[in-house]
Amino acid sequence: MELDFSQLAPLDAYRWLASTVTPRPIAWVSSISREGVSNLAPFSFFQVISDEPPTLMVNVNHHGDGSLKDTLRNVQATGELVIQLVSFAQAEQMNASSAGFEHGVSEFERCQIGSTASRLIAPPRVTDSVIAFECKVAEIQPYPRDKPNCHMIFAQVLLAHVSDAVLNDKGRVDPHKMDLIGRLGGAAYTRTLETFEMVRPG
Template sequence: MWINLQQLEPSAAYKLLTSTITPRPIAWVSSLSADGVLNLAPFSFFQMVTDQPPTLMISTQHKADGSRKDTSLNIEATHDFVVNLVPYALANEMNISAAAVPADQSEFELASLEQAASSQIKVPRVALAPVALECRLAKLQPYPPENPSCEVIFAQVLALYINPSLLDANGMPDPQKMDLISRIGGSGYSRVAADIFQLARPASAVRR
């Protein structure tokens, strides 16, 4: 069957889309406000968009009252932020950091998370996150322009941290060891490492 999303309430369309476009990786974003307050929040509207230059995209949906998220305001003000990837071991802490708290309260403290210094920017990473991407704002675009419901943020990845214990024999990240989680519909999550299979890309698509 076909469902016309234009005829649905936004909340109904949201539930359908987030239950079908799955799994979605989680960007656990640490950022600093103009006043130096450290913020941490998860976003599942997130993806890599190109490798030249290394660039990722995050969409920060507006709050229920229409106001912007602290993460969006912080990135617009200070430009630098870190995308931490979330392992299964930190799922509960990630969920705690999603709580609505005043802008002057740090979710690092709320979730009892340790910080670690970044290599090129002032914003710290989550110390126990297996991977952290140091980012600098390239473009922040309210969308849709006439009545924004979010900000689409493009950022260049300046540096990547990975815990060396998570590398395989070839020096590449081992997805089983990273044990990252992703978002599915409703309050559901999945573990990336649960069931991995390999498919080699065909060398040619010539029909015989």
């Protein structure tokens, strides 16, 4: 089977990419507006892209009508965000926060998700997250540049909150204790419980 992406409708292209490039980690992004309204939304076009400086990238698509999502508007205005990874225990809350609430509604309040003040930045973090990265915006790039339908947020990590409950006896992260979820295609997700190891050749 071959797929000529130049002949695919955008929705079909998305479905093929989203169902094959898997599993994708989920960035549960909290931000805050200039008016002080907190926002929380998940994004699965997400990855770590640099360790020096430590930088994460989140791709935020526009709404179907071309308008900007609250996450992007907030981050453009304040230059700050918290990126949480999502454990299996938080899957339902994460999914609830993905609903299309009207502008100015706080998902923390509407979905009854606990929040805790961040230490270095204004946006709050999700209280029970196993790991949360306090970040400042390094840059925001529209894509494609000539007719953007999304923006890539490059977020430099300032501080990480790591739950002691996910550490092993050596103080390192145990992936089984983290029990993170990842996005597959459609409505499917996966968990990071089944792992294996390989040693890279010298």
